Amino acid sequence: MPFWLFKSEPDVFGWAEQAAKGEAGEEWTGVRNYQARNNMRAMRCGDLGFFYHSNIGKEIVGIVEVIRESAPDSTTDDPRWDCVMVKAVRPLPRPVSLDRCKLEPGLEQMALVKNTRLSVQPVSDAEWQIVCRLGGLEG
DNA sequence: GCCAACGTTGGC
DNA sequence: GCCAACGTTGGC
Numbered sequence: 001m002p003f004w005l006f007k008s009e010p011d012v013f014g015w016a017e018q019a020a021k022g023e024a025g026e027e028w029t030g031v032r033n034y035q036a037r038n039n040m041r042a043m044r045c046g047d048l049g050f051f052y053h054s055n056i057g058k059e060i061v062g063i064v065e066v067i068r069e070s071a072p073d074s075t076t077d078d079p080r081w082d083c084v085m086v087k088a089v090r091p092l093p094r095p096v097s098l099d100r101c102k103l104e105p106g107l108e109q110m111a112l113v114k115n116t117r118l119s120v121q122p123v124s125d126a127e128w129q130i131v132c133r134l135g136g137l138e139g
Numbered sequence: 140g141c142c143a144a145c146g147t148t149g150g151c
Numbered sequence: 152g153c154c155a156a157c158g159t160t161g162g163c
Contacts (some may be wrong), residue, residue, distance in 0.1 A: 033146075034147095116145095117145060
């Protein structure tokens with residue numbers, strides 16, 4: 001099963017807001033980048049992703065699950081853009097900072113480290129395991 | 140707040 | 152179809 005990473009600025013929509021949505025989840029709206037959109041289109045219900053706070057915090061704070069596959073983004077009339085829906089699964093016991101990721105052997109190729117501007121990214125199995133371990137979760 | 144990296148747009 | 156100009160993201 002593939003893994004993903006979603007970036008959000010916590011002062012706009014952070015983990016607290018995501019968690020507050022509970023089982024209902026929330027549409028991941030606002031993506032206006034083809035690569036990021038294509039990543040969302042590749043997602044399937046049940047896929048897991050990290051929730052990353054950009055700008056403020058700069059750390060991976062939780063895990064979300066895809067609960068609806070890509071569908072039109074209600075925040076635009078432009079048919080090019082669509083989005084998935086995700087729900088919070090659990091917070092990381094210990095958030096994993098960007099700095100920590102940069103230092104960790106095995107994460108050198110992580111999109112978070114290499115392609116800082118991509119807002120929705122794929123995460124490899126190995127990267128997922130490493131970050132989960134750093135975050136205080138068993139794989 | 141600055142600026143590097145990168146994506147998109149539009150003139151040719 | 153190339154590429155310069157421009158806009159945006161996000162780390163610092």
